Amino acid sequence: MCHILLQDPKFFQLLLQIDIDLAEQTRARKCSCGGVLHRADYPRKPRACLQEMRADFSSRFSFCCSQCRKRTTAMSVRFLGRRVYLSLAVVLHSARLAGHCATAARLCASLAVPVRSLRRWREWWTLHFPGTPLWQGACARFMPPVATAELPSSLISRFTGTAAESMERLLAFLTPLTVRQ
DSSP: OOGGGGGOHHHHHHHHHHHHHHHHHHHHHOOTTSOOEEEOOEEOOOBSOOGGGTTTTSEEOEEEETTTOOEEEOOOSSBOTTOSBBHHHHHHHHHHHHTTSSOHHHHHHHHTOOHHHHHHHHHIIIIIGGGSHHHHHHGGGSSSOOOGGGTTHHHHTTSOSSHHHHHHHHHHHHGGGGSOO
């Protein structure tokens, strides 16, 4: 997978537009109580974000009900749950470590990501991700089966197209994991 995407402003713009669309779909659904959802974004300080895109990535789209005040957060391709690193960085850096392209220490130094973070991400991909409802419901659709020990590399390779297209599809596939169910 091409790490050039981490430096591509057009790809970051695409991710932002996808998130805007996902937020609009969430807002249009209304609250379960029937109330109107009003914008109440969460501030974020995203790491691994291009400097020129930092302002656009400084909030996570969320909503608050006008009646019951319940919060609803939109799914996202930019953020993978509550992680401070962008989902693109989590996927690409974890894949790179899984592919054994470099030792963990060398990789962390070159990416400015703490070793602990990379190890935690690898643990999440290999131990926790396979137990998620998303993966439990989707893993049988991949033939031959995806090697869970090599996640996310083995999963990235299943999404076809250019580097940008395949990463967009993978991040869209992961969106249910970005919100609490």
